[in-house]
Amino acid sequence: MTGPFVPDPAQGRVFCAARSVRTTDVAPTGRLRLDAVMRYLQEAAEDDVIDAGLGEPANWLLRRCALFIREYPRHGERVTLRTFCSGLGPRWAERTTTLAVGGSDMIQARAVWVAMAADGRPAALGPQFRSRYATSAQGRSVTARLFLPAPEPHVPSRPWPLRASDFDTAGHVNNTIHWAALEDVLVDTGWLPAGAELEYREQIMPGDEPALAVSRSPGQTDVWLTNGARLLAAARLATANPGSA
Numbered sequence: 001m002t003g004p005f006v007p008d009p010a011q012g013r014v015f016c017a018a019r020s021v022r023t024t025d026v027a028p029t030g031r032l033r034l035d036a037v038m039r040y041l042q043e044a045a046e047d048d049v050i051d052a053g054l055g056e057p058a059n060w061l062l063r064r065c066a067l068f069i070r071e072y073p074r075h076g077e078r079v080t081l082r083t084f085c086s087g088l089g090p091r092w093a094e095r096t097t098t099l100a101v102g103g104s105d106m107i108q109a110r111a112v113w114v115a116m117a118a119d120g121r122p123a124a125l126g127p128q129f130r131s132r133y134a135t136s137a138q139g140r141s142v143t144a145r146l147f148l149p150a151p152e153p154h155v156p157s158r159p160w161p162l163r164a165s166d167f168d169t170a171g172h173v174n175n176t177i178h179w180a181a182l183e184d185v186l187v188d189t190g191w192l193p194a195g196a197e198l199e200y201r202e203q204i205m206p207g208d209e210p211a212l213a214v215s216r217s218p219g220q221t222d223v224w225l226t227n228g229a230r231l232l233a234a235a236r237l238a239t240a241n242p243g244s245a
Contacts, residue, residue, distance in 0.1 A: 005068060005108045006086065006096060012136025014084045015048035021077050027183070031072040032079075034186075034196060035179040038065070041097050041109050042176060044081045052133075056126045059118075062175040063092060063144050064199040065111040072192065077101045085133035087142030091115050091122040093133065094142040112144055146199045148234035151224045157213035160184070160225065162204070173204035178225065178233050181212055185223050185237070189216075193237040201231045208232070 008014050025036035045060075073079050080100050087094035092114045099107040117123035151157075160181055168174040178198055186192070204210060204225070210232060213224040219239040225232040 005070075005098065005105055008082055008098070009084055009086075009136040009138060012084065012134075012138070013048075013052070013132055014082055014136065015044065015051060017044045017047055017081045017083070019043075019079045019081070021073050021075050021079060023075065026075045030075040031192070032074065033180075034067070034182050035176050037067065037099070037107060037109070038176040038179045040079065040081060040099065041065075041083075041111065042174075044083050044097060045095060045111075045113075048083055054129060054132060056115075056123070056128055059116040059170065060113040061116055061203075062200055063112040063114050064146060064197070065109055065175075066198075067193075067196040068108045068110075069106070069192075069194050069196070071101075071104075071106040073099065073101050073106055084136040086110065086137060087112075087140040088125065088130075088134060088137050089142050089144055091124055092142070092144045093125065093129075093137075094140075112142060114144060146201065146234075148197065148199050148236055149222075150231050150234065151213045151215065151222070151226070155213045155215050155224070157211040157224075157226065160210045160212035162208070162210065166204075167206065171205070175200060178204075178235070181210075181225060181233075182223060182235055182237060184212065185214055185221060189221055189237070191239060194240055195238045196235070198233060198235040200233055202227075202233075204232050 019040050083097040086096040094112050097109045098105050115123045166173045166177045208227045210225045215222045221237045223235040
């Protein structure tokens with residue numbers, strides 16, 4: 001995934017929503033946390049699907065997401081969100097969402113979601129979905145491949161305990177919670193990222209005991225959630241936008 005911000009499509013569906021940045025959304029400094037950004041994105045996506053009257057597929061699983069950050073919204077500000085389908089694959093789609101404050105675009109997210117049938121298997125994108133969302137994608141194809149590396153064996157880690165409130169109606173840890181782990185890492189980083197990527201490798205299920213592994217280098221921090229030998233998620237925080245170097 002590469003920057004810079006992409007414009008809204010000239011044709012096709014663009015769904016708009018708004019949120020106010022509350023005390024529950026911010027770090028002690030007053031800036032919007034990454035996990036709150038992801039919650040805004042998920043809520044806007046769910047609202048869009050409901051508004052579109054989409055009955056298929058039954059569920060969506062987030063595969064990967066990249067954030068491109070110019071500024072961070074702050075406590076008390078009104079955030080508007082514009083979201084649209086920006087790419088298609090056989091069983092997945094990319095959603096681009098832009099967060100703005102006062103008409104100034106601050107954060108753009110590009111997320112690839114995999115369509116899931118009611119039996120839990122990936123589902124082909126049906127005609128109903130394509131009739132509502134294909135126009136804005138403008139024929140652009142996207143891949144569901146993952147690109148971030150696994151941790152080296154020597155990378156230190158520590159337990160990252162789960163809470164009952166981390167699990168959603170799908171029975172696994174909600175995708176927004178992974179970004180709360182990145183907030184734990186930022187406490188010791190000394191800088192705020194202009195780019196952040198996270199890839200979801202395996203669902204985190206009840207009984208899992210995640211560990212948080214971190215590797216730091218100038219201008220970049222790599223983060224992983226593991227469960228024994230299993231890689232649950234991989235992430236990268238950087239002082240530059242992903243792919244801009």
